[in-house]
Amino acid sequence: MKLICKACNLAISESLSELKDLNLVNKNDGQDYVPKGSYLIQEETDYERIKGSIIINIKDLINSKHHSDRSRLNGCCGLDGCDGMNRVCLHNHEIGTEYSDCWRVHFVALNPELVKLI
Numbered sequence: 001m002k003l004i005c006k007a008c009n010l011a012i013s014e015s016l017s018e019l020k021d022l023n024l025v026n027k028n029d030g031q032d033y034v035p036k037g038s039y040l041i042q043e044e045t046d047y048e049r050i051k052g053s054i055i056i057n058i059k060d061l062i063n064s065k066h067h068s069d070r071s072r073l074n075g076c077c078g079l080d081g082c083d084g085m086n087r088v089c090l091h092n093h094e095i096g097t098e099y100s101d102c103w104r105v106h107f108v109a110l111n112p113e114l115v116k117l118i
């Protein structure tokens with residue numbers, strides 16, 4: 001599987017497989033939430049992400065850059081992800097939110113309305 005931007009069909013992730021062994025999920029701040037090469041589907045909507053969001057390791061995100069709106073890019077030493085989507089594809093389509101600040105678990109959550117797993 002891989003992720004593509006729905007707007008332009010650009011691949012935005014490396015090859016991924018669903019994480020079946022939830023013992024591999026790491027909830028420690030400042031560390032990767034899921035191992036490289038895997039994805040998880042968010043089961044319920046919470047205050048930050050909608051149900052169905054696709055959660056991947058930051059290192060698996062490709063063909064992507066930071067949002068041009070700098071107000072989305074707040075953080076201490078990374079991106080805190082608190083100000084809306086902060087990641088776009090190379091064609092400037094919003095795709096999701098990177099969480100990479102020191103006080104957070106690190107991952108990218110892709111919006112299921114904007115990207116597709118193929």
Ligand SMILES: [Zn+2]
Nearest residue numbers: 005008089093
């Ligand atoms: Zn795109």
